[in-house]
Amino acid sequence: MTASDPVADEPLTLLGGRIPYVEGPLKVTGRAEYTDDIRRPNQLVGRLLRSPWPHARLVSVDLREARALPGVAAVLTGERYPTPFGVLPITHDETAIAVGKARYQGDIIAAVAAEDERTAELALEKIRFEVAPLPEYADPEAGTRTVAEPIHARGLAGTNIQKEVVQHFGDVDAAFAKAAHQVRVRGSFAGVTHAFTEPLVTIAEATPDGRLTVWSATQVPHYLHRALSEVLGLPMHRIRVVKPEVGGGFGGKSDPLPHEIACAALSLETGRPVKMLLDREDVFYTNHGRHPTRNDVRIAVDGDGRILAYDVEALIDGGAWSSFGTVTTYYNGVLAMGPYRVPNFRYRGRRVYTTKPPSGAMRAHGGTNIRYSIEVALDQLAERLGLDPFELRARNALPPNSTTVNEFRITSTSFLKCLEAAKRASGWSEKFRKLPFGRGVGLGCGFYISGSNSPIHFTPKMPQSTVHLKVDMDGGIAVHSMQADIGQGSNTLLAAIVAEVLHVDLARVHVQRVDSDVSPIDLGSYSSRVTFMMGNAARSAALQLRAALVAGAATLLGIPPSEVEVGHERFTPRGRAEPAVTFEQALHQAMEKVGALTATGAYQTRPAGGSFKGARAGTAPAYSFSAYVAEVDVDVETGDYRVPKVWAAFDCGRVLNRLAVEGQIEGSVHMGLGQVMGESMNYRASRMLNPSLLEYKIPAPQQMPEVEILLVGDADPEGPFGAKEAGEGPLIATLPAVANALYDAIGCRFTELPITPDRVVRALEERRKEGRPWKGA
């Protein structure tokens, strides 16, 4: 905090408490407006034709019958807008509608706009494609070799490899050579998906003034804005992106998505508004969920359990597109670099295209699967060393204000406090290896970025987040920013930060709907960046407004601004209760000559990372840390298990909205539990078998553990009021904590997720076959 920051030393009055969501009353009454709740006059229905083929050349298409159908307004194929796009500028390999070939079952190959849904679907049935089938590539391993027909021309040297990352820091082989112990875990992870409750939906409206307005369920309105501009060939200023309320994202709405662009294209084509609401099955095909992954983690330690080296490989199933995949490929390695000190590190990661729905970013993107394997490996090492798992981790904790071997700048970390809190609260010492057969406790830890230090786009150079404030004579404070509230509570935090800095009632602050015409750019809700970046931008904007109000108050009080004390909705001479100037009086004085007061605050990350290739991946202005203990209770005959309790110690720096943080942690535990217990995108070859909420097994309320939340973080030096992220990191530790608890309960290691009951039974049988007793059973 700088000396010019007058709120740095003030006690918090609103932040730090439990702040109900500002839009909560609208949500609980059904009055919050989501995209599908909007209907534009004369609106058409947009529908998509999806490829039934996993991989096929589109030889020709006959649209005549479809176009001739009464009520059909437009039929489009990929050639109309063939410009490729993608969330990362370096891997534009996606198209709004397939051009030349279809790359997975579910790939969009045509789009229709019609007067009603039934007509649109009839039209889809009348589109006739002539295709030449191409080889199906379901297995990423096979795709690492030269293939007959690469899914994309940009695959590495005739293979389906989309991205390969090779990194080596220190000397891993030498470290292993002198290791006292080493352990290896080969993890295998089914793909999982976000399964937000609000389906993907977009409305686009081209208007006669040459503009295009797009309302969409998106986490990244700015990236959508760019993609629309690039693909449709319209300057950004002629496009307006509006983000209504969004019914959950978890990363699944953090790419510009093909249907959004196809919808806009249909509107341009017809000159009418078009709504495109995806069926739930379509949402599964759009996916961009967590990558199916195989990893191979070797860890070397010395005789005291100090980590000497990690040697990591990852084979990542990318599906048909790149999406965030280049980042994923890095993250599966570099997010191994905390919360422990790792002096030597080698990584080889390959992300391979397959003819499956594209994988992308999902909550705790890139940090979840690798963390699982590491934490399971550490559990094994602790056992071999005869060390308590907590002790092994404490010995290796990254210290505050340190640098990792790959040059991550670690500032605040309360990891040791997380360990202490989880150990104490869980009664670990009375439980670990002491509960009867079938019951157990396990420890898992986590580490995640609090925002990505690098923006996705480097041109033009601009802040990661910008916030505008406007206050007029009515005394209401309008807040504009393109940060995307998707349910995590960022609108509430934005309002609360402004109210805190200005010491005004929260009810004065009105966060405006994201609208690219008026909202200054924030890059959106992904990489756990919003609290940190938007928070700092909001704080900065509010400080400027506060200075203007203080100046107004100072004029009225006849004292210099430095002598003004800011109280709740009032200004007084420092140290005195009277005379007082109200907020409105100060405001009206301040705006006498200038009209409405406005302020702009921005946040930009400082440069970070080394100078080697890929050095920026995983750099963040701060990191979150966690230590979770899970308790499990296994039915050793059926393999069914319950998780009665999770102790979740989390370092998100200073807690700004306790209600929201707790909600993120509980929701993360639920989502993490899903990936452990049953969530899985199942395939036969590359056809998804379970594209429905009935067969995609999200845990039921009865499966939720009690969650004891332990928020132990110290304030971060650069976070807004000392805060760091709490949106994604809280998921990570859940998975290994449960797996390690299963080991404590039944003596079986699980390296394949999800751990369904049949796998538990099989593991128990294998252990018995090996003649390895556990806790007397």
Add this chain to the structure above:
Amino acid sequence: MGSDDRVSFTLNDRPVQAACPPERILLDLLREELRLTGTKRGCDLGTCGCCTVLIDGRPTLSCLTLARLVEARSVTTIEGVSPAQGLSAVQRAFVELGATQCGFCTPGFVMTATALLREHPHPSRSEIEQAISGNLCRCTGYLAIVRAIESAAGSAP
């Protein structure tokens, strides 16, 4: 019922009559024809419960109900349980205890919870979990929802 392609029923305590072909689903009638958009479409196949409404007081999936078959029955939507001013006890508890995050499932949960508390004014935790187990929430992990329903049960209506 008559084959005049209409349906008459009580909607939020008022009689309503609407044009309605046989294949019209109640959810579509509510959202698209009557423009009551508080009831949400999440999966359209009866799994997620976002479309929950009360039919004769019982929480029911409007996405799996033919609109014509609510003839002469009573349908209550989220708009019908929301007071003209302020919030109901259930709604207030959902806001104050963080039982709504993205909010998309929330109207469905409010309907289920409202009906539960009418039937069991003081449900046990496991009764609550059982009662809400047809409503899917991807944000909260259900814990805050259970707490909110418990809290609403403890407060005056």
Add this chain to the structure above:
Amino acid sequence: MHLDPFELHRPTSVEETVGLARSLAGRFDYLAGGTDLLPNYKMHLNLRPHLVALEAVPELTGHSLERLGAMSRLADLERDPALAAAWPALADALREVATPLVRASGTVGGNLLVETRCFFFNQSYFWRASLGFCLKADGDRCHVVPQKTTCYATFSGDLAPALLVGDAEVEIAGPTGRRRIPLTGLYDAGGDGIRRLTLQPGELLVAVHLPPRARGRRGRYLKLRVRPAYDFPELGVAVAGRWDGDGRVQELRLAVGGAEPHPRTFDDLTAPLEGQRLNDARRAALGEEVARRVRPVHNTFLVPEYRKKMVAVFVRRALAQAEEGRAA
């Protein structure tokens, strides 16, 4: 998702219903609770141009301890403590069906006649078209056990096993009048996932009759599924019986559903146990024998080897818990 247009009929008596059925021969489906039929219709599975809604037929509604109207809503039955006390296995099963929201609409008849399920059948038209369809809808082959004649879709109702162990009978109305048969006779043991019922064209399930002789049997229904809500059974085991003061079996019934194209009973295995005391070994032996006979295939979420293994465990547990008289 919309439904394709159909004609909706809403008869108000059994006779009128049967008459409609006759005139619409082969071109209609009955609509009970709709919780299974309407999702299937939304996915364009075996659409018919007419739906005959049954909710306005008074004779089909209402229930007592002896009779469950076919249109009795599961949620109503679930809330009847006298029914639960008299028929504990049924009470278990009622609570285990899908979700409370499904049970609000779902009916006894709908659950007994529920369409068999398979990963290759319960999919959208688009999905199925991409594989060239299957025997059960629009196609001519099976993707589970590749061949061209037999469908392996799984019977997935929870109520049938629980009612089978209560010696339930079903009343059926048809063009030639009414008949009443044991529930076992409703399911075509010689059929497959398509030809799975013995109902004749146009016949209507009117009611389930619960014979007083079976009332008050101790009973249990155990359901295997991934989650304690939502899911159809991956296996369902029901047991009911009476034990004398010495713990000797007086009568015993066992039924298994959720594993094959039809639910089934095992009277030849349970009858010899009458007069005997059950112990862990006997229960286990019965479980193993039942498991040996049950042959699940890979068309549901959990692998068949596991489901088969669980037959033995569930039978053993259901027997023990029923004997303990675990409260329903």
